[in-house]
């Protein structure tokens with residue numbers, strides 16, 4: 001049961017896939033080297049890998065590592081919420097919109113053991129002005145396996161200034177000179 005602020009208003013529109021969005025099946029890659037969700041430069045990060053789907057949808061995979069435990073042998077709930085947040089946030093690349101998580105509601109349906117591959121799927125359901133409504137599901141035992149986690153979210157579109165004003169100078173500078181052109185464009189040119 002989601003809260004009222006996650007229900008799109010009556011004037012919400014269906015999401016529009018950007019014409020330059022990666023083709024279905026194409027990996028999205030990391031948007032930032034040091035992102036805890038997807039960055040290759042975070043030894044204990046999730047290293048989540050997302051692929052574009054049809055429309056404004058995607059799939060992603062995350063393997064639960066020993067560093068991600070809460071209870072012995074089980075994934076920490078906050079880490080699972082991070083996987084959902086990262087998956088949902090990646091949808092914005094298909095819209096070519098810069099947005100941040102405003103609200104994330106998570107249902108933890110079944111425990112997720114260390115070593116498990118979490119198979120995620122997510123879609124944007126509606127857009128209303130700066131507000132982007134989305135939902136995601138994480139399954140275990142295979143892409144068609146039982147649901148372990150579910151989330152609904154509201155992302156809010158922001159200008160790139162959100163990051164340059166609030167982020168730390170040294171990381172911003174490093175990200176701006178990232179030799180990976182796709183990462184640079186995902187961080188800085190998504191909404192030119």
Ligand SMILES: CCCCC/C=C\C/C=C\C/C=C\C/C=C\CCCC(=O)SCCNC(=O)CCNC(=O)[C@H](O)C(C)(C)COP(=O)(O)OP(=O)(O)OC[C@H]1O[C@@H](n2cnc3c(N)ncnc32)[C@H](O)[C@@H]1OP(=O)(O)O
Nearest residue numbers: 005031085086089090100101102103156163164172186187
């Ligand atoms: C230089 C380096 C750049 C690096 C850039 C990197 C990446 C960018 C590109 C691509 C990203 C790709 C993949 C990303 C994948 C995963 C990342 C995970 C995402 C995150 O992990 S991101 C971190 C956590 N996130 C935050 O750090 C947000 C902190 N927060 C704020 O910065 C403000 O809070 C903000 C901006 C959200 C809103 O502030 P604001 O002043 O702009 O707008 P305002 O408050 O007016 O809200 C406008 C309308 O949204 C409604 N609304 C707002 N908040 C709501 C809530 N919580 N619940 C229900 N409704 C809400 C209002 O009710 C109003 O609705 P209405 O228009 O109907 O009145």
